[in-house]
Amino acid sequence: MRKHPLVREAEEKFVKSLSVCAEELGTLHTGRATPALVENLKVNYYGTPTPLKQLAVISAPQPNLLVIKPYDPASSGEIHKTLLKAELGLGVQSDGKLVRASVPSLSEERRKKLVMRARKIAEEAKVAMRNVRRDANKTIETAKKDGEIGEDEAFRIKDAVQDSLKEYEEKVDELLRKKEDDLMNV
Secondary structure, three states, X not given: OOOOHHHHHHHHHHHHHHHHHHHHHHOOOOOOXXXXXXXXXXXXXXXXXXXXXXXXXXXXXXXXXXXXXXXXXXXXXXXXXXXXXXXXXXXXXXXXXXXEEEOOOOOHHHHHHHHHHHHHHXXXXXXXXHHHHHHHHHHHHHHHHXXXXXXXXXXXXXXXXXXXXXXXXXXXXXXXXXXXXXXXXX
């Protein structure tokens, strides 16, 4: 059976919320170096805020070290400043050509704070998804009032949106479980 366009539209928005959640969770460092920690930081490159991943090759040659090699060595100073301003808890050094960021191991207190932050990110994603459901339900009600769809079809569409919401909330919960496990068991 084909999905109603309202259900497909809601699912597209659920996917976007899930993607944003996964990206934000990826920025929480677990004591292991990963390019995801810094790749989306905006660096002032000749007056334009530019994602770091567009300005440099970011690698993790060791479990606790990130090496950032700018395509334009003149931008290494701005990259260094951006990493310091981001307050990620990284030890940042620059030699003018490369920027090195050491990732310290996490204290128990820091791990707990990061888990709380991860839970907040997951909850924000769920709230965004619930807002999508609310908007879809309003659209369905309007279509029902205008006579575009019948009452039975309106219930079926609402149920499909609700089922889809549950599915995507479970995916958010799974992302959160993995991140919590990473944070607490490194």
